[in-house]
Amino acid sequence: MKVSIIYPASEKHIVKHSAQHRYMVDESAERYKNITLPHLEQEQLSLEWLYNVLEHRKEKERILYEDPCDENGFILLPDLKWDGKTVEQLYLLALVRRRDIRSLRDLTPAHLALLRNVQARGIAAIEERYGIGASQLRIYLHYQPTFYHLHMHFTYLRYDPPGTNCEKAHLLSTVINNIELLGDYYQRATLSYALKETDKLCAKFIASESEEPAAKRTKTDIDPSQ
Amino acid sequence: MKVSIIYPASEKHIVKHSAQHRYMVDESAERYKNITLPHLEQEQLSLEWLYNVLEHRKEKERILYEDPCDENGFILLPDLKWDGKTVEQLYLLALVRRRDIRSLRDLTPAHLALLRNVQARGIAAIEERYGIGASQLRIYLHYQPTFYHLHMHFTYLRYDPPGTNCEKAHLLSTVINNIELLGDYYQRATLSYALKETDKLCAKFIASESEEPAAKRTKTDIDPSQ
DSSP: OOOOOOSSOOHHHHHHTSOOOEEEEEEOHHHIIIIIHHHHHHHOOOOHHHHHHHTTSSOGGGOSEEEOOTTTOEEEEEOTTSOSOOGGGOEEEEEESOSSOOSGGGOOGGGHHHHHHHHHHHHHHHHHHHOOOGGGEEEEEESSOSSSSOEEEEEETTOOOTTOBTTTEEEHHHHHHHHHHOTTHHHHOOEEEEEETTSHHHHHHHHHHHHSOGGGOTTTOOOTTO | OOOOOOSSOOHHHHHHTSOOOEEEEEEOHHHIIIIIHHHHHHHOOOOHHHHHHHTTSSOGGGOSEEEOOTTTOEEEEEOTTSOSOOGGGOEEEEEESOSSOOSGGGOOGGGHHHHHHHHHHHHHHHHHHHOOOGGGEEEEEESSOSSSSOEEEEEETTOOOTTOBTTTEEEHHHHHHHHHHOTTHHHHOOEEEEEETTSHHHHHHHHHHHHSOGGGOTTTOOOTTO
Protein backbone atom coordinates (compact mmCIF):
# COMPACT_ATOMS: atom_id res chain seq x y z
CA MET A 1 0.00 0.00 0.00
CA LYS A 2 1.23 3.48 -0.81
CA VAL A 3 0.16 6.40 1.33
CA SER A 4 0.70 10.04 0.45
CA ILE A 5 0.93 12.50 3.30
CA ILE A 6 0.31 16.17 2.65
CA TYR A 7 1.47 18.40 5.46
CA PRO A 8 0.59 21.11 6.03
CA ALA A 9 -2.71 20.57 4.20
CA SER A 10 -4.62 23.68 3.15
CA GLU A 11 -8.40 23.68 2.92
CA LYS A 12 -7.94 23.32 -0.85
CA HIS A 13 -5.90 20.16 -0.35
CA ILE A 14 -8.50 18.61 1.97
CA VAL A 15 -11.30 19.34 -0.44
CA LYS A 16 -9.22 18.02 -3.37
CA HIS A 17 -8.75 14.61 -1.78
CA SER A 18 -12.28 14.05 -0.51
CA ALA A 19 -14.67 11.89 -2.54
CA GLN A 20 -17.23 14.06 -4.27
CA HIS A 21 -19.58 14.59 -7.14
CA ARG A 22 -18.23 15.99 -10.34
CA TYR A 23 -19.89 18.11 -13.00
CA MET A 24 -19.06 18.35 -16.68
CA VAL A 25 -18.64 21.92 -17.82
CA ASP A 26 -18.44 23.13 -21.41
CA GLU A 27 -16.23 26.21 -21.22
CA SER A 28 -16.73 28.37 -24.31
CA ALA A 29 -14.33 31.22 -25.04
CA GLU A 30 -16.91 33.60 -23.60
CA ARG A 31 -17.34 31.61 -20.41
CA TYR A 32 -13.58 31.45 -20.00
CA LYS A 33 -13.43 35.23 -20.18
CA ASN A 34 -16.44 35.85 -17.97
CA ILE A 35 -16.22 33.05 -15.42
CA THR A 36 -12.95 31.12 -15.38
CA LEU A 37 -10.41 33.89 -15.89
CA PRO A 38 -11.81 36.23 -13.21
CA HIS A 39 -12.06 33.22 -10.88
CA LEU A 40 -8.48 32.13 -11.27
CA GLU A 41 -7.16 35.67 -10.98
CA GLN A 42 -9.03 35.90 -7.69
CA GLU A 43 -8.32 32.44 -6.28
CA GLN A 44 -4.82 31.66 -7.54
CA LEU A 45 -2.62 30.00 -4.93
CA SER A 46 0.85 31.38 -4.47
CA LEU A 47 3.39 30.11 -7.00
CA GLU A 48 6.33 30.89 -4.71
CA TRP A 49 7.18 27.17 -4.31
CA LEU A 50 7.41 26.88 -8.09
CA TYR A 51 9.56 29.99 -8.52
CA ASN A 52 11.83 28.58 -5.79
CA VAL A 53 12.32 25.47 -7.91
CA LEU A 54 12.89 27.45 -11.11
CA GLU A 55 15.45 29.65 -9.34
CA HIS A 56 17.25 26.68 -7.72
CA ARG A 57 16.39 27.84 -4.23
CA LYS A 58 14.65 24.51 -3.56
CA GLU A 59 14.67 20.92 -4.82
CA LYS A 60 17.73 21.53 -6.98
CA GLU A 61 18.89 17.96 -6.36
CA ARG A 62 15.63 16.60 -7.82
CA ILE A 63 16.10 18.19 -11.26
CA LEU A 64 16.50 15.59 -14.00
CA TYR A 65 17.06 18.03 -16.83
CA GLU A 66 17.18 21.79 -17.27
CA ASP A 67 17.08 24.04 -20.28
CA PRO A 68 17.94 27.47 -18.84
CA CYS A 69 16.80 29.46 -21.89
CA ASP A 70 14.43 32.24 -20.83
CA GLU A 71 12.01 31.94 -23.70
CA ASN A 72 11.82 28.18 -24.36
CA GLY A 73 13.47 26.81 -21.24
CA PHE A 74 12.06 24.44 -18.66
CA ILE A 75 12.92 22.21 -15.73
CA LEU A 76 12.09 18.51 -15.73
CA LEU A 77 11.74 16.77 -12.38
CA PRO A 78 9.88 13.84 -10.80
CA ASP A 79 6.29 14.56 -9.85
CA LEU A 80 5.74 14.57 -6.08
CA LYS A 81 3.47 11.51 -6.46
CA TRP A 82 6.35 9.46 -7.89
CA ASP A 83 9.12 7.88 -5.82
CA GLY A 84 11.57 8.61 -8.64
CA LYS A 85 12.67 4.99 -8.84
CA THR A 86 9.86 2.62 -9.84
CA VAL A 87 10.09 2.99 -13.59
CA GLU A 88 6.74 1.24 -14.08
CA GLN A 89 5.12 4.27 -12.43
CA LEU A 90 7.28 6.93 -14.07
CA TYR A 91 5.77 10.39 -13.61
CA LEU A 92 7.70 13.58 -14.32
CA LEU A 93 6.68 17.21 -14.64
CA ALA A 94 8.09 19.85 -16.97
CA LEU A 95 7.82 23.36 -15.52
CA VAL A 96 8.43 26.08 -18.10
CA ARG A 97 10.64 29.03 -17.16
CA ARG A 98 8.31 31.64 -18.58
CA ARG A 99 5.88 32.99 -16.02
CA ASP A 100 3.32 34.47 -18.39
CA ILE A 101 1.45 31.35 -19.54
CA ARG A 102 -1.31 30.34 -17.16
CA SER A 103 -2.72 27.37 -19.06
CA LEU A 104 -3.72 25.86 -22.38
CA ARG A 105 -5.97 28.88 -22.91
CA ASP A 106 -2.98 31.22 -23.29
CA LEU A 107 -1.16 29.15 -25.93
CA THR A 108 -0.63 30.69 -29.38
CA PRO A 109 1.72 30.07 -32.34
CA ALA A 110 4.27 32.18 -30.42
CA HIS A 111 4.63 29.24 -28.03
CA LEU A 112 5.10 26.47 -30.58
CA ALA A 113 8.89 26.56 -30.25
CA LEU A 114 8.54 26.23 -26.46
CA LEU A 115 6.10 23.34 -26.72
CA ARG A 116 8.27 21.48 -29.24
CA ASN A 117 11.35 22.12 -27.13
CA VAL A 118 9.75 20.61 -24.02
CA GLN A 119 8.52 17.66 -26.07
CA ALA A 120 11.85 16.89 -27.75
CA ARG A 121 14.23 17.58 -24.87
CA GLY A 122 11.92 16.04 -22.27
CA ILE A 123 11.73 12.84 -24.32
CA ALA A 124 15.51 12.79 -24.83
CA ALA A 125 16.23 13.31 -21.11
CA ILE A 126 13.85 10.52 -20.07
CA GLU A 127 15.23 8.16 -22.68
CA GLU A 128 18.77 8.83 -21.50
CA ARG A 129 18.02 8.42 -17.79
CA TYR A 130 15.34 5.73 -17.74
CA GLY A 131 15.66 4.06 -21.13
CA ILE A 132 12.02 4.74 -21.95
CA GLY A 133 11.46 6.08 -25.46
CA ALA A 134 8.91 8.44 -26.96
CA SER A 135 6.58 5.64 -28.02
CA GLN A 136 6.25 4.56 -24.37
CA LEU A 137 5.37 8.00 -23.00
CA ARG A 138 2.08 9.80 -22.48
CA ILE A 139 2.84 13.54 -22.55
CA TYR A 140 -0.04 15.85 -21.66
CA LEU A 141 -1.38 19.00 -20.07
CA HIS A 142 -4.25 19.25 -17.63
CA TYR A 143 -7.17 21.58 -18.11
CA GLN A 144 -8.08 22.77 -15.58
CA PRO A 145 -4.58 22.44 -14.15
CA THR A 146 -3.81 22.25 -10.43
CA PHE A 147 -1.72 25.43 -10.66
CA TYR A 148 -1.76 28.18 -13.28
CA HIS A 149 1.80 28.17 -14.55
CA LEU A 150 2.30 26.15 -17.72
CA HIS A 151 3.52 22.60 -17.07
CA MET A 152 3.39 19.25 -18.78
CA HIS A 153 3.04 15.72 -17.42
CA PHE A 154 5.21 12.84 -18.64
CA THR A 155 3.92 9.40 -17.60
CA TYR A 156 4.68 5.86 -18.63
CA LEU A 157 2.10 4.69 -21.15
CA ARG A 158 1.61 1.36 -19.39
CA TYR A 159 0.79 3.14 -16.15
CA ASP A 160 -2.59 4.80 -15.63
CA PRO A 161 -2.27 7.42 -12.91
CA PRO A 162 -5.28 9.60 -12.03
CA GLY A 163 -5.74 12.58 -14.34
CA THR A 164 -5.18 10.87 -17.69
CA ASN A 165 -8.83 10.79 -18.68
CA CYS A 166 -10.27 12.59 -21.67
CA GLU A 167 -12.17 15.14 -19.56
CA LYS A 168 -8.92 16.42 -18.06
CA ALA A 169 -5.80 15.46 -20.07
CA HIS A 170 -4.78 16.98 -23.41
CA LEU A 171 -1.96 15.26 -25.28
CA LEU A 172 0.89 17.66 -26.01
CA SER A 173 1.06 16.34 -29.58
CA THR A 174 -2.61 17.27 -30.05
CA VAL A 175 -2.10 20.69 -28.48
CA ILE A 176 0.79 21.43 -30.86
CA ASN A 177 -1.19 20.16 -33.83
CA ASN A 178 -4.29 22.17 -32.90
CA ILE A 179 -2.26 25.38 -32.84
CA GLU A 180 -0.62 24.45 -36.15
CA LEU A 181 -4.05 23.91 -37.70
CA LEU A 182 -5.64 27.01 -36.19
CA GLY A 183 -3.40 29.60 -34.56
CA ASP A 184 -6.06 30.84 -32.13
CA TYR A 185 -7.50 27.39 -31.40
CA TYR A 186 -7.18 27.72 -27.62
CA GLN A 187 -8.65 31.19 -27.58
CA ARG A 188 -11.69 30.03 -29.58
CA ALA A 189 -12.33 26.42 -28.59
CA THR A 190 -14.96 25.21 -26.20
CA LEU A 191 -13.06 23.09 -23.69
CA SER A 192 -14.99 20.53 -21.64
CA TYR A 193 -13.88 19.29 -18.26
CA ALA A 194 -15.13 17.90 -14.98
CA LEU A 195 -15.24 20.00 -11.84
CA LYS A 196 -15.74 18.72 -8.32
CA GLU A 197 -18.88 20.10 -6.72
CA THR A 198 -16.85 21.62 -3.88
CA ASP A 199 -14.72 23.61 -6.35
CA LYS A 200 -15.64 27.29 -6.19
CA LEU A 201 -15.37 27.47 -9.97
CA CYS A 202 -18.09 24.82 -10.20
CA ALA A 203 -20.44 26.94 -8.12
CA LYS A 204 -19.78 29.89 -10.44
CA PHE A 205 -20.62 27.84 -13.52
CA ILE A 206 -23.81 26.55 -11.93
CA ALA A 207 -24.80 30.08 -10.92
CA SER A 208 -24.12 31.34 -14.44
CA GLU A 209 -26.41 28.68 -15.94
CA SER A 210 -29.41 30.32 -14.38
CA GLU A 211 -28.32 33.77 -15.53
CA GLU A 212 -27.50 32.97 -19.15
CA PRO A 213 -30.29 33.06 -21.69
CA ALA A 214 -31.45 29.50 -22.46
CA ALA A 215 -30.08 29.75 -26.01
CA LYS A 216 -26.55 30.04 -24.63
CA ARG A 217 -26.67 27.13 -22.24
CA THR A 218 -24.27 24.56 -23.56
CA LYS A 219 -25.99 21.45 -22.30
CA THR A 220 -29.40 22.53 -23.45
CA ASP A 221 -28.66 24.50 -26.58
CA ILE A 222 -29.40 21.60 -28.88
CA ASP A 223 -33.08 21.22 -29.47
CA PRO A 224 -33.68 17.65 -30.67
CA SER A 225 -36.90 18.72 -32.28
CA GLN A 226 -35.02 20.72 -34.87
CA MET B 1 -15.60 -10.18 -8.93
CA LYS B 2 -17.03 -9.71 -12.40
CA VAL B 3 -15.99 -12.06 -15.19
CA SER B 4 -16.72 -11.49 -18.87
CA ILE B 5 -16.89 -14.53 -21.07
CA ILE B 6 -16.37 -14.14 -24.82
CA TYR B 7 -17.49 -17.19 -26.79
CA PRO B 8 -16.64 -17.93 -29.49
CA ALA B 9 -13.39 -15.94 -29.17
CA SER B 10 -11.62 -15.05 -32.38
CA GLU B 11 -7.84 -14.68 -32.52
CA LYS B 12 -8.44 -10.93 -32.43
CA HIS B 13 -10.39 -11.27 -29.17
CA ILE B 14 -7.66 -13.35 -27.53
CA VAL B 15 -4.99 -10.89 -28.50
CA LYS B 16 -7.15 -7.96 -27.35
CA HIS B 17 -7.46 -9.31 -23.80
CA SER B 18 -3.87 -10.38 -23.22
CA ALA B 19 -1.53 -8.07 -21.29
CA GLN B 20 0.90 -6.42 -23.64
CA HIS B 21 3.11 -3.49 -24.46
CA ARG B 22 1.58 -0.45 -26.08
CA TYR B 23 3.07 2.07 -28.48
CA MET B 24 2.09 5.67 -29.00
CA VAL B 25 1.49 6.47 -32.64
CA ASP B 26 1.10 9.93 -34.17
CA GLU B 27 -1.19 9.39 -37.13
CA SER B 28 -0.89 12.28 -39.57
CA ALA B 29 -3.42 12.67 -42.39
CA GLU B 30 -0.88 11.13 -44.72
CA ARG B 31 -0.24 8.13 -42.49
CA TYR B 32 -3.97 7.62 -42.14
CA LYS B 33 -4.28 7.45 -45.92
CA ASN B 34 -1.19 5.28 -46.47
CA ILE B 35 -1.22 2.99 -43.44
CA THR B 36 -4.43 3.02 -41.39
CA LEU B 37 -7.09 3.20 -44.10
CA PRO B 38 -5.67 0.35 -46.24
CA HIS B 39 -5.21 -1.67 -43.04
CA LEU B 40 -8.77 -1.31 -41.86
CA GLU B 41 -10.22 -1.97 -45.30
CA GLN B 42 -8.23 -5.19 -45.32
CA GLU B 43 -8.75 -6.30 -41.73
CA GLN B 44 -12.26 -5.10 -40.93
CA LEU B 45 -14.29 -7.64 -38.95
CA SER B 46 -17.82 -8.36 -40.17
CA LEU B 47 -20.40 -5.81 -39.02
CA GLU B 48 -23.27 -8.25 -39.47
CA TRP B 49 -23.95 -8.35 -35.71
CA LEU B 50 -24.33 -4.57 -35.74
CA TYR B 51 -26.60 -4.50 -38.79
CA ASN B 52 -28.71 -7.15 -37.06
CA VAL B 53 -29.17 -4.77 -34.13
CA LEU B 54 -29.94 -1.80 -36.37
CA GLU B 55 -32.52 -3.85 -38.31
CA HIS B 56 -34.14 -5.25 -35.13
CA ARG B 57 -33.18 -8.80 -35.99
CA LYS B 58 -31.33 -9.12 -32.69
CA GLU B 59 -31.26 -7.53 -29.23
CA LYS B 60 -34.41 -5.55 -29.93
CA GLU B 61 -35.44 -5.87 -26.27
CA ARG B 62 -32.20 -4.16 -25.17
CA ILE B 63 -32.83 -0.92 -27.03
CA LEU B 64 -33.24 2.03 -24.67
CA TYR B 65 -34.00 4.59 -27.34
CA GLU B 66 -34.25 4.69 -31.10
CA ASP B 67 -34.34 7.49 -33.61
CA PRO B 68 -35.28 5.71 -36.87
CA CYS B 69 -34.35 8.61 -39.16
CA ASP B 70 -32.02 7.38 -41.94
CA GLU B 71 -29.70 10.35 -41.97
CA ASN B 72 -29.40 11.37 -38.32
CA GLY B 73 -30.89 8.32 -36.62
CA PHE B 74 -29.30 6.02 -34.06
CA ILE B 75 -29.97 3.27 -31.56
CA LEU B 76 -29.01 3.64 -27.89
CA LEU B 77 -28.47 0.47 -25.87
CA PRO B 78 -26.44 -0.77 -22.90
CA ASP B 79 -22.85 -1.67 -23.67
CA LEU B 80 -22.17 -5.40 -23.36
CA LYS B 81 -19.80 -4.67 -20.45
CA TRP B 82 -22.66 -3.15 -18.41
CA ASP B 83 -25.29 -5.17 -16.58
CA GLY B 84 -27.86 -2.51 -17.45
CA LYS B 85 -28.85 -2.02 -13.82
CA THR B 86 -26.00 -0.74 -11.66
CA VAL B 87 -26.39 2.97 -12.33
CA GLU B 88 -22.99 3.72 -10.76
CA GLN B 89 -21.42 1.87 -13.72
CA LEU B 90 -23.74 3.20 -16.41
CA TYR B 91 -22.35 2.49 -19.88
CA LEU B 92 -24.39 2.84 -23.04
CA LEU B 93 -23.52 2.87 -26.72
CA ALA B 94 -25.11 4.88 -29.50
CA LEU B 95 -24.90 3.15 -32.88
CA VAL B 96 -25.72 5.46 -35.79
CA ARG B 97 -27.99 4.14 -38.54
CA ARG B 98 -25.80 5.41 -41.39
CA ARG B 99 -23.31 2.82 -42.57
CA ASP B 100 -20.90 5.14 -44.36
CA ILE B 101 -18.97 6.62 -41.43
CA ARG B 102 -16.08 4.44 -40.30
CA SER B 103 -14.64 6.64 -37.59
CA LEU B 104 -13.74 10.12 -36.41
CA ARG B 105 -11.60 10.48 -39.56
CA ASP B 106 -14.68 10.55 -41.81
CA LEU B 107 -16.53 13.28 -39.92
CA THR B 108 -17.24 16.56 -41.72
CA PRO B 109 -19.68 19.47 -41.27
CA ALA B 110 -22.23 17.29 -43.12
CA HIS B 111 -22.40 15.16 -39.97
CA LEU B 112 -22.86 17.93 -37.41
CA ALA B 113 -26.65 17.46 -37.33
CA LEU B 114 -26.14 13.74 -36.68
CA LEU B 115 -23.61 14.34 -33.91
CA ARG B 116 -25.82 16.94 -32.22
CA ASN B 117 -28.83 14.67 -32.52
CA VAL B 118 -27.05 11.76 -30.82
CA GLN B 119 -25.81 14.13 -28.11
CA ALA B 120 -29.16 15.75 -27.37
CA ARG B 121 -31.46 12.74 -27.69
CA GLY B 122 -29.00 10.38 -26.01
CA ILE B 123 -28.78 12.70 -23.02
CA ALA B 124 -32.58 13.08 -22.88
CA ALA B 125 -33.16 9.30 -23.03
CA ILE B 126 -30.65 8.60 -20.28
CA GLU B 127 -32.03 11.36 -18.09
CA GLU B 128 -35.56 10.00 -18.51
CA ARG B 129 -34.65 6.38 -17.81
CA TYR B 130 -31.87 6.66 -15.24
CA GLY B 131 -32.27 10.17 -13.86
CA ILE B 132 -28.69 11.07 -14.76
CA GLY B 133 -28.32 14.46 -16.41
CA ALA B 134 -25.91 15.83 -19.01
CA SER B 135 -23.52 17.21 -16.40
CA GLN B 136 -23.01 13.68 -15.01
CA LEU B 137 -22.21 12.05 -18.35
CA ARG B 138 -18.97 11.49 -20.21
CA ILE B 139 -19.85 11.19 -23.92
CA TYR B 140 -17.03 10.20 -26.24
CA LEU B 141 -15.73 8.37 -29.29
CA HIS B 142 -12.79 6.02 -29.44
CA TYR B 143 -9.97 6.39 -31.91
CA GLN B 144 -9.00 3.78 -32.90
CA PRO B 145 -12.43 2.27 -32.32
CA THR B 146 -13.05 -1.44 -31.77
CA PHE B 147 -15.26 -1.56 -34.89
CA TYR B 148 -15.41 0.81 -37.83
CA HIS B 149 -19.03 1.93 -37.79
CA LEU B 150 -19.58 5.26 -36.05
CA HIS B 151 -20.65 4.88 -32.43
CA MET B 152 -20.48 6.90 -29.24
CA HIS B 153 -19.94 5.88 -25.63
CA PHE B 154 -22.04 7.29 -22.79
CA THR B 155 -20.61 6.59 -19.33
CA TYR B 156 -21.28 7.91 -15.84
CA LEU B 157 -18.76 10.61 -15.02
CA ARG B 158 -18.08 9.16 -11.56
CA TYR B 159 -17.21 5.81 -13.07
CA ASP B 160 -13.87 5.27 -14.81
CA PRO B 161 -14.17 2.31 -17.16
CA PRO B 162 -11.21 1.34 -19.37
CA GLY B 163 -10.94 3.40 -22.55
CA THR B 164 -11.57 6.86 -21.13
CA ASN B 165 -7.95 7.97 -21.27
CA CYS B 166 -6.69 10.84 -23.38
CA GLU B 167 -4.81 8.58 -25.81
CA LYS B 168 -8.05 6.88 -26.83
CA ALA B 169 -11.20 8.85 -25.94
CA HIS B 170 -12.39 12.01 -27.69
CA LEU B 171 -15.23 13.92 -26.04
CA LEU B 172 -18.18 14.32 -28.39
CA SER B 173 -18.45 18.00 -27.39
CA THR B 174 -14.83 18.50 -28.50
CA VAL B 175 -15.40 16.62 -31.75
CA ILE B 176 -18.40 18.81 -32.58
CA ASN B 177 -16.49 21.95 -31.66
CA ASN B 178 -13.42 20.96 -33.69
CA ILE B 179 -15.57 20.54 -36.82
CA GLU B 180 -17.31 23.84 -36.11
CA LEU B 181 -13.92 25.57 -35.85
CA LEU B 182 -12.38 23.85 -38.87
CA GLY B 183 -14.65 21.90 -41.20
CA ASP B 184 -11.95 19.45 -42.33
CA TYR B 185 -10.36 19.12 -38.88
CA TYR B 186 -10.54 15.31 -38.86
CA GLN B 187 -9.18 15.00 -42.37
CA ARG B 188 -6.19 17.20 -41.50
CA ALA B 189 -5.38 16.57 -37.84
CA THR B 190 -2.61 14.39 -36.53
CA LEU B 191 -4.35 12.01 -34.11
CA SER B 192 -2.25 10.27 -31.46
CA TYR B 193 -3.21 6.98 -29.89
CA ALA B 194 -1.75 3.87 -28.25
CA LEU B 195 -1.61 0.56 -30.09
CA LYS B 196 -0.91 -2.82 -28.54
CA GLU B 197 2.23 -4.39 -29.91
CA THR B 198 0.27 -7.43 -31.10
CA ASP B 199 -2.03 -5.24 -33.20
CA LYS B 200 -1.25 -5.70 -36.87
CA LEU B 201 -1.67 -1.96 -37.38
CA CYS B 202 1.12 -1.39 -34.85
CA ALA B 203 3.47 -3.58 -36.88
CA LYS B 204 2.62 -1.56 -39.99
CA PHE B 205 3.43 1.72 -38.25
CA ILE B 206 6.72 0.38 -36.94
CA ALA B 207 7.61 -0.92 -40.41
CA SER B 208 6.78 2.45 -41.96
CA GLU B 209 9.12 4.25 -39.54
CA SER B 210 12.13 2.62 -41.15
CA GLU B 211 10.85 3.43 -44.65
CA GLU B 212 9.91 7.07 -44.10
CA PRO B 213 12.60 9.68 -44.52
CA ALA B 214 13.85 10.81 -41.11
CA ALA B 215 12.35 14.26 -41.57
CA LYS B 216 8.87 12.73 -41.62
CA ARG B 217 9.18 10.60 -38.53
CA THR B 218 6.81 12.04 -35.99
CA LYS B 219 8.70 11.15 -32.86
CA THR B 220 12.02 12.31 -34.16
CA ASP B 221 11.08 15.23 -36.35
CA ILE B 222 11.89 17.81 -33.72
CA ASP B 223 15.55 18.43 -33.46
CA PRO B 224 16.26 19.93 -30.04
CA SER B 225 19.44 21.48 -31.38
CA GLN B 226 17.47 23.87 -33.55
